[in-house]
Amino acid sequence: MSTLAERAVARTPRRLASRLGGLSDRAIAWLFITPSVLLLLAINIFPLLWTIQLSFTNYRANRPNAPLRYIGLDNYRDILADADVWHAMQATAHFVLWSIGLEMLLGFGLALLINRRFRGHSFWTTMILLPMMLSPAVVGNFWTFLLQPQIGLFNSAVAFFTGADPSSFQMIGDVALAPWSIIMVDTWMWTPYVMLICLAGLRSIPDYIYEATEVDRASPWRQFWSITLPMVMPFLILAILFRAIENFKMFDMVNLLTSGGPGSTTEVASITLKREAFEKWRTGHSSALAIILFVTVFGAANIYVRALDRVKQR
Amino acid sequence: MSTVTAHSVAEPSSLSKTIGAIIVSAYAIVTILPLAWIFLTGFKTPTDAISYPPKIISEPSLEGYVNLFTTRTRQTPDFLASLPAPQTWYERLVRSRNMVIAGPSKVVPRFVNSMVIGFGSTFLAVCLGTIAAYAFSRFRVPLADDLLFFILSTRMMPPIAVAIPIYLMFRNLGLTDTKLGMILLYTAVNVSLAVWLLKGFMDEIPREYEEAAMVDGYTRLQAFFKVVLPQATTGIAATAIFCLIFAWNEYAFAVLLTSGDAQTMPPFIPFIIGEGGQDWPAVAAATTLFFLPILLFTILLRRHLLRGITFGAVRK
Amino acid sequence: MSGQVGRVLQFPRWLRRGPCETVAMTLIGLGVVMLMQPLSLDLYSYSFVTILVGTLGFVIVSHFPD
Numbered sequence: 227m228s229t230l231a232e233r234a235v236a237r238t239p240r241r242l243a244s245r246l247g248g249l250s251d252r253a254i255a256w257l258f259i260t261p262s263v264l265l266l267l268a269i270n271i272f273p274l275l276w277t278i279q280l281s282f283t284n285y286r287a288n289r290p291n292a293p294l295r296y297i298g299l300d301n302y303r304d305i306l307a308d309a310d311v312w313h314a315m316q317a318t319a320h321f322v323l324w325s326i327g328l329e330m331l332l333g334f335g336l337a338l339l340i341n342r343r344f345r346g347h348s349f350w351t352t353m354i355l356l357p358m359m360l361s362p363a364v365v366g367n368f369w370t371f372l373l374q375p376q377i378g379l380f381n382s383a384v385a386f387f388t389g390a391d392p393s394s395f396q397m398i399g400d401v402a403l404a405p406w407s408i409i410m411v412d413t414w415m416w417t418p419y420v421m422l423i424c425l426a427g428l429r430s431i432p433d434y435i436y437e438a439t440e441v442d443r444a445s446p447w448r449q450f451w452s453i454t455l456p457m458v459m460p461f462l463i464l465a466i467l468f469r470a471i472e473n474f475k476m477f478d479m480v481n482l483l484t485s486g487g488p489g490s491t492t493e494v495a496s497i498t499l500k501r502e503a504f505e506k507w508r509t510g511h512s513s514a515l516a517i518i519l520f521v522t523v524f525g526a527a528n529i530y531v532r533a534l535d536r537v538k539q540r
Numbered sequence: 541m542s543t544v545t546a547h548s549v550a551e552p553s554s555l556s557k558t559i560g561a562i563i564v565s566a567y568a569i570v571t572i573l574p575l576a577w578i579f580l581t582g583f584k585t586p587t588d589a590i591s592y593p594p595k596i597i598s599e600p601s602l603e604g605y606v607n608l609f610t611t612r613t614r615q616t617p618d619f620l621a622s623l624p625a626p627q628t629w630y631e632r633l634v635r636s637r638n639m640v641i642a643g644p645s646k647v648v649p650r651f652v653n654s655m656v657i658g659f660g661s662t663f664l665a666v667c668l669g670t671i672a673a674y675a676f677s678r679f680r681v682p683l684a685d686d687l688l689f690f691i692l693s694t695r696m697m698p699p700i701a702v703a704i705p706i707y708l709m710f711r712n713l714g715l716t717d718t719k720l721g722m723i724l725l726y727t728a729v730n731v732s733l734a735v736w737l738l739k740g741f742m743d744e745i746p747r748e749y750e751e752a753a754m755v756d757g758y759t760r761l762q763a764f765f766k767v768v769l770p771q772a773t774t775g776i777a778a779t780a781i782f783c784l785i786f787a788w789n790e791y792a793f794a795v796l797l798t799s800g801d802a803q804t805m806p807p808f809i810p811f812i813i814g815e816g817g818q819d820w821p822a823v824a825a826a827t828t829l830f831f832l833p834i835l836l837f838t839i840l841l842r843r844h845l846l847r848g849i850t851f852g853a854v855r856k
Numbered sequence: 857m858s859g860q861v862g863r864v865l866q867f868p869r870w871l872r873r874g875p876c877e878t879v880a881m882t883l884i885g886l887g888v889v890m891l892m893q894p895l896s897l898d899l900y901s902y903s904f905v906t907i908l909v910g911t912l913g914f915v916i917v918s919h920f921p922d
Contacts (some may be wrong), residue, residue, distance in 0.1 A: 259675045262672040270697060272705075276709070287708060302904065306901045307736060332567075338559035339564050341557055342560040344560050345557075346561065353568040354571055361791065363810075364830060367827075371581070372574055377589075378578050418571075423846070423850065457805060464854075468849075475698035475700075477700055516704065520697060520698060524697075525907050527693050528881075528914050529884065529885075529912065532877070537854055
């Protein structure tokens with residue numbers, strides 16, 4: 227059975243093995259945890275501290291030899307008074323709120339239907355799950371093809387159902403429609419995520435609770451509001467928080483679908499950050515924005531972990 | 541159990557089941573349609589792919605795949621006539637477009653990069669994650685909750701927020717656009733997922749197994765290798781697939797830190813260009829080939845999907 | 857025994873982990889709303905400080921006894 231493990235042990239040089247074998251549990255614990263923590267310190271925490279340091283300077287990565295000046299909180303002051311960045315935050319909010327709202331509605335609805343366990347439900351569930359496993363960047367790229375005004379599938383499908391001329395609207399090129407195209411693609415991609423978590427929530431409700439209300443002759447409507455929804459709520463909150471964090475920092479899909487355009491209508495926070503950091507090369511300035519985004523995500527992550535604990539207790 | 545009434549929630553009525561089946565399958569078909577369209581586009585000629593109105597059925601063609609794997613140059617008819625007759629079907633296809641094959645395209649090296657970086661980072665992340673998860677699962681680690689949160693929070697970081705100093709760091713260390721740099725980076729991102737997922741799996745293995753082995757004279761390490769690891773095989777495999785999918789799909793770091801030698805597929809695919817913009821059949825062909833492994837993995841992972849997307853918190 | 861009593865006395869009810877965490881989480885949530893609301897540039901300007909205080913507060917408060 228354990229041939230692989232035996233070989234692994236056999237390969238460890240005997241002296242080393244006996245020396246390690248004699249280690250106390252405490253030593254083993256540290257020996258096992260330290261490599262992961264060191265790697266994370268080197269590749270995540272060290273860059274983060276560096277970002278904090280850079281955010282107090284006027285550094286520009288494309289001019290490494292220019293004199294480095296510490297300018298205190300000026301970068302933060304600039305960004306937090308900058309109406310353009312504020313508009314980017316609003317664009318982010320529009321994207322986050324609508325995509326999460328739609329994903330909740332569709333995902334929860336689908337989960338309720340799938341939970342009826344009709345024949346073939348597991349096959350259809352797998353089909354529905356596919357989009358969320360794909361690369362957001364590649365997805366964003368091929369949706370630019372599907373959303374082309376004349377040759378694209380989407381406009382033709384809309385034209386087929388409404389009778390409108392397929393070239394009469396542009397999902398990506400139009401200022402009014404572009405924000406909705408990123409919401410639509412995100413909803414297409416991440417509804418399965420919400421659905422899967424809601425389904426887990428629904429399945430965690432023991433049948434006897436429903437059977438008890440059955441005796442009370444509660445209407446299905448009341449059953450939904452008084453049992454199903456409250457019982458699924460911790461799962462729903464988990465899904466909302468995670469999608470909110472992910473969409474708040476969304477970069478890849480939007481970068482390839484609209485790259486922030488037309489103009490800056492779909493310029494969400496991460497796109498602004500990329501433009502500041504890697505197109506305008508204002509490294510210090512963009513580091514301050516990066517820290518603002520990071521602290522926001524970190525704060526939300528704290529709440530997310532609380533939500534995880536609540537679900538785990540179930 | 542057999543006395544459950546027909547309209548009980550435990551067993552929905554057959555009408556409500558049918559309605560559910562119809563709506564869910566309709567949604568699934570609409571969801572799959574864009575993917576099916578990309579798959580079909582890969583087998584169209586460039587003209588058919590961008591025809592107006594879009595053609596659902598067109599003459600099948602492998603031009604997209606040929607264009608994906610080759611670079612071609614346009615030649616004058618006189619020059620083409622002076623060449624020897626084409627030997628293979630793909631040369632004939634390219635020749636019929638008044639072009640000759642100039643050489644292989646970059647797609648194969650990019651695909652190899654994706655695989656090397658994906659497997660390399662997955663292997664490292666799973667090795668580090670397994671031992672760390674074991675320690676968190678079995679020993680009383682001081683500040684364990686804080687350490688675990690610290691580990692998780694690194695995965696929550698917006699990639700662009702740390703991309704600037706990582707870019708500077710890689711530039712100083714000479715790791716820009718190297719596979720080693722990308723492997724280290726993806727290992728760091730994946731190790732957090734691996735620790736959380738594997739801790740969940742390890743918590744489910746009864747401690748009694750190792751304790752019995754240790755009573756039999758095994759040391760703690762031997763018990764770990766001979767008893768715990770074989771028990772955790774499924775969990776390790778599922779975790780590995782999740783790490784692999786992340787590394788396979790990652791774009792933000794890849795586009796900012798690689799440009800040539802270490803470039804992976806996601807930043808490469810949007811830049812498959814033909815004459816006058818993106819060569820859509822070739823892009824669709826690349827997308828199809830890129831998605832196929834994921835399709836396989838999704839089916840393999842079905843039972844563990846929920847764990848993976850909730851960092852091991854939701855088990856079933 | 858006396859140690860336990862002392863501890864309870866040291867940490868009055870409103871300083872326990874639960875309610876403090878709720879306050880910190882509310883502060884983070886408020887900050888996020890301030891960051892992304894479309895109404896007032898001043899609120900936006902003070903959003904980061906609010907989130908920062910909420911987050912640091914949460915990290916500290918989550919180590920208080922239950």
